[in-house]
Amino acid sequence: MFATEKLIRMALEEDLGSGDVTTLSTVPPGTMARALIKAKQECVVAGIQVTGLVFRTLDPSLKIEARVADGDRLQVGAPLMSVTGNVSSILMAERVALNFVQRLCGVATLTARFVAAVAETEAEIVDTRKTTPGWRSLEKYAVQVGGGRNHRHGLFDGILIKDNHIKAAGTITDAINHAQRMAPHGLKIEVEAADLNEVKEAARSGADIILLDNMDDTLLRQAVSFVREHYPAIKLEASGGIVLANVAQVAACGVDFISVGALTHSAPAIDISLDLVS
Amino acid sequence: MFATEKLIRMALEEDLGSGDVTTLSTVPPGTMARALIKAKQECVVAGIQVTGLVFRTLDPSLKIEARVADGDRLQVGAPLMSVTGNVSSILMAERVALNFVQRLCGVATLTARFVAAVAETEAEIVDTRKTTPGWRSLEKYAVQVGGGRNHRHGLFDGILIKDNHIKAAGTITDAINHAQRMAPHGLKIEVEAADLNEVKEAARSGADIILLDNMDDTLLRQAVSFVREHYPAIKLEASGGIVLANVAQVAACGVDFISVGALTHSAPAIDISLDLVS
């Protein structure tokens, strides 16, 4: 639970190192001011709290006022927050704070676009474990803020039997049987399937969720139809090669969840800047 | 110097937490195999070493064989490295390892495209401090691998006097004078200028480098022409709003350096996967 504060300290250390030579040599000590952080692009906001925490980690006397809440949609030029206090502290924390918020807004904004694209269906957009190392919790939070839902957080809080596990265990049935006997009894069992036979075997063997991996629309619809008819309690998730251009089409096939790696590994940063205003 | 090994541990901790419930309950202990990591997109490779280190941090007995070197350009399907050893270890480290390499290849590949775009000029592509928190050293390394050059690493190893510092100091001249007196004598002084008057004042006051911020082509050419004629020892850097579509045009104005934040904050990840092959 202390991962975010550790990441903030790492980030400040890597930027400040032995000290901010520019600020130390040009800004008169003790100068006070107010700064405004603004969006220079339309976006969905995420990360207001962690951004404030960056400033306060560097200097607990800085005063932060949020102007928006996570989840708000901003127009160009809209202020996110103000920071008031020692100018040197503000300038020393500025870049690190912006590096956090620009990325989290990027993830929330991209997620919101995927969510909007499937709004007419029952499908939910979920994230993956394809996150930036060190950023798992923050990026998964931004996905939530953008309207997405979180898949398992890591390898520890969900069972997802993939092709490699199946190979090692022998068959889909074997793998599911082992997991039922040995894994903590509070976890559902999700199994990856690449074709209809695998879907059938997984369903028959007791899978709680089936991941339909890289299937085209025809196959997706067949899998959905089979499962809905014979195993209505099983949930279905589509995955693989899903982009904004095709996500609505995948959703229309009737799956429950669509997982999208790009939400966290390829969201472009939002352009956000800090200006001293007084 | 231990930041990368710390980031690897954080990444393994956030993914593995209390253990990989799927692998533990489906893969027979002691199974051995070889896995191949392959590019599923064309790319410039970066991060071979850190990727191997992820596997060896989790299990020092895994054997890593690099098939390519950082900087190599790969075709679709080309192998990056093989990993041989305990299957459970390979599967437990897989996602974290791929999360590192997919991002670093992304940064190197985007950098290489910018570098190629200005290849006919003298301009060098440099990075910025707009990096992912926790990733400063790794991303700056990937920029180098992609053919770019590193700007200062952080606030500690270069003086860059921006508009806010100038406001606080009074004038450009005041800010430069203070820096000359107080900063470590081994650092050059770079000053941001927004128009031709500021360029002239910075040059006159002893700036070693001038950052031409958000200037259009006409202004850029005037600034270059003035400085080359009167202060030939001063280096010039263009910055602000530079994308692949306009970078060649900026370079053609005759600046020495072009800094691009997107290299590190918005490079899309490269699609890279791991498959057990035996």
Add this chain to the structure above:
Amino acid sequence: MFATEKLIRMALEEDLGSGDVTTLSTVPPGTMARALIKAKQECVVAGIQVTGLVFRTLDPSLKIEARVADGDRLQVGAPLMSVTGNVSSILMAERVALNFVQRLCGVATLTARFVAAVAETEAEIVDTRKTTPGWRSLEKYAVQVGGGRNHRHGLFDGILIKDNHIKAAGTITDAINHAQRMAPHGLKIEVEAADLNEVKEAARSGADIILLDNMDDTLLRQAVSFVREHYPAIKLEASGGIVLANVAQVAACGVDFISVGALTHSAPAIDISLDLVS
């Protein structure tokens, strides 16, 4: 995943502090010997690996040979492992190593007694989160070694809705509905019930597992009978006030799982000692 190695270092630090003044002032440097670690009580062994790791953390040149495997039942006087190398290193690590193994054997041994007591039934013995702070993974591992099964590892990998959550959410039905909508979709929903009405509401609202809390045998049997008849997919767990004397009786009521806090919070240590043998 690095928690065990961190705990070992803490344990060595708290025992060795600024150095072992007795060994340093009485044992001639460089003396070599072999030591044997032996059980002075009957027990089920657990912790062979972590015990060896204590010695090797203090001195990587020590040679460890395990004489038994985790899960083995030992008679009085049976050797667990030998340690060969520098006498000073062995004596400096001795107490910390024994402190680990005596506790883990204690947990495994007590678990094995509970498991034996219900061997005639279908019920499985599971642990709880009532573990020694800092020892969650090690103690849960020892429970497995003793033949028990792990419940969720922590608050992150299983949903268990207790009376306090129900109060806060309004009703059992409300709480389950919220969890179904918001929690990661790979987690089952377990709900605590104190009487038959709560069992019925939980079952009706979609609970995957029902925790029968502090129920007497009559009530337990009624709950089991109701659920088996109307909701055969739901799993049942008994909990509260279960000791060796009554666990067989609880198991005979037909529940799937019996959770026992004492496995980890009150298992007496096994008497284990180290002797230099050459």
Add this chain to the structure above:
Amino acid sequence: MFATEKLIRMALEEDLGSGDVTTLSTVPPGTMARALIKAKQECVVAGIQVTGLVFRTLDPSLKIEARVADGDRLQVGAPLMSVTGNVSSILMAERVALNFVQRLCGVATLTARFVAAVAETEAEIVDTRKTTPGWRSLEKYAVQVGGGRNHRHGLFDGILIKDNHIKAAGTITDAINHAQRMAPHGLKIEVEAADLNEVKEAARSGADIILLDNMDDTLLRQAVSFVREHYPAIKLEASGGIVLANVAQVAACGVDFISVGALTHSAPAIDISLDLVS
């Protein structure tokens, strides 16, 4: 001196990991309440401060009110402390906080029983280094609270020459001579003796304290009588196989100290619970 706060953080991390999925998905954010922590068994209280610190480490805004002081004897149902504030925070810290206090009360309560058993004699009950790894300071503190006295904290703050050291040094006399020459001059020298000859050699060679190891009553009385007559400045400690049933008898032999490993390695946890009361 920061070991306790480190252990608290480890404990919170191992329980909370990536987040409390139950609380997050069932408790409405911002709900406030008061909780009461109560003993469900008679006990001697220890750990009020560290328990409060667990709550405040998770959420500094929680308000803690102690209802008793360490060392107080509680009846069944007596409240230990109240915690007021955000319900989610209280529920997230509850188990870890109880895991600390149930163990520390267990150690203090068991110690108090041993102390009571020797109350008619001059003997003092002391602890050993047989503590739970990571818990040395906390458990030794609970022994004090229960009326016991601390033996050395670790290998660094007391000289205790055992049989293995004697073997390595040659003789008891050699070992004592070395220690007198080389160890910090502020430490007394304690020597283990298994029979009367060893007691005599230790006394003659300058031991400050003699540990009478695993001696029966007859031998104990002989040793006490010899030392009191010829070396009245030497202190005597009995050790080995001492339980509640025989401790009074050992004390009656006239030793100064009785060391008991079970105080810290086998004290059963006290049953303590938290209930929301408003």
Add this chain to the structure above:
Amino acid sequence: MFATEKLIRMALEEDLGSGDVTTLSTVPPGTMARALIKAKQECVVAGIQVTGLVFRTLDPSLKIEARVADGDRLQVGAPLMSVTGNVSSILMAERVALNFVQRLCGVATLTARFVAAVAETEAEIVDTRKTTPGWRSLEKYAVQVGGGRNHRHGLFDGILIKDNHIKAAGTITDAINHAQRMAPHGLKIEVEAADLNEVKEAARSGADIILLDNMDDTLLRQAVSFVREHYPAIKLEASGGIVLANVAQVAACGVDFISVGALTHSAPAIDISLDLVS
């Protein structure tokens, strides 16, 4: 940026370990008092803030009042600060706090003597990387307080090409050329030269600063004269074997900077003590 707080914690841990046995057993808990920290030697003060931080790290309720500011010159007996609060806390932090301030005052005082010795010249006294491991930032700060100027902080924020680098690169010219092409463009290039030929080659190849290493006065004056005439933009630094007795003479040769390792590696501690005053 967190290095100082980490060093303070290390220092408190190494002194306090498992607790202050003297204070715990002789000072009644809860006793309050005021203590005064005084100089017993004339000195230049440095380290007021870090000294206060030591006390507050141990006990945040201690109240610190500075009586002087860093850079002040003190007479024998002058108070530096008062500390008010719990006596036990004051006594437990006393030695560590004094160990910090006695060393930092030592560095500032010695630096001030060197600075005074060259006051009649243009030369500035600069420090080196010959600092106490763990103390780089603190000692460099004390040099500033004493009137000295900081050289580069470490290997990362300044280029200094020494004889070994030149050997490895081939020639001075080669080394400079490589550095110009590859190092961050905000760093000046300093080159060590041992004789006049090397000075000339360095100047010709584009060195920004030349380090005149271990030159006698005659050589120093020749080097200065050559560079001032032909390369007026180049800065000159003298280094090697410079002590209080000869520093004025070196300065008189006309160099810009004189670097002195002894400032940080051999400054004797100032005698400073703490007394309870009420």
Add this chain to the structure above:
Amino acid sequence: MFATEKLIRMALEEDLGSGDVTTLSTVPPGTMARALIKAKQECVVAGIQVTGLVFRTLDPSLKIEARVADGDRLQVGAPLMSVTGNVSSILMAERVALNFVQRLCGVATLTARFVAAVAETEAEIVDTRKTTPGWRSLEKYAVQVGGGRNHRHGLFDGILIKDNHIKAAGTITDAINHAQRMAPHGLKIEVEAADLNEVKEAARSGADIILLDNMDDTLLRQAVSFVREHYPAIKLEASGGIVLANVAQVAACGVDFISVGALTHSAPAIDISLDLVS
């Protein structure tokens, strides 16, 4: 016990930060060589092992060969060790390694001078807690190497009742009584005395050691004479204002121990350098 490795990492981090820009830009990767570390002053060697560890922490492939052992007396020019391997690694670790060894040799050398000065007497030279924060263990080790004996390591392994403790406790007698009752029974009780009355009270009340603080020769001799006659078991330590010039005179008064703060807080560094030799 991990403090030294932690200090080495801190030292490497503070010197290397984001990388050695000089070596990276001038030394061709992969160049191999051998370097020799030599004394440029006569000295007693200390720190061979930690110095080697600095190099191996940076690059485990470096090969270290010690040419001398701790405690050896070196002439000018004598080699301490050779380091063979990657030149870049050697140059990157050089300064940190030398910063360790130059300080430790300084402490050992100064200690040896004090020890030599009292060689004709029974007095032993002991160190104090006036050490460099972060360096307690290393500096106390160097004192041993120089022939001195260690006083208590910190506040935890020795009782030393000073004037402030006496004030708080009431009288010397009160303070000693409290300590006898409450402190771990393996620690001797040392008491500071400023005049003959205090010496007598301390002796009468059961002090094991008396610290004769800042006494002149006359008073020292009176104290020694009184204690030797009436309390022959008590040890005597002189302290305060002892320098090389007067230490022999103090020793001649007949005390057992002389404690000298300057050994660790004011030992000048020994001049030691590294040269590439092939």
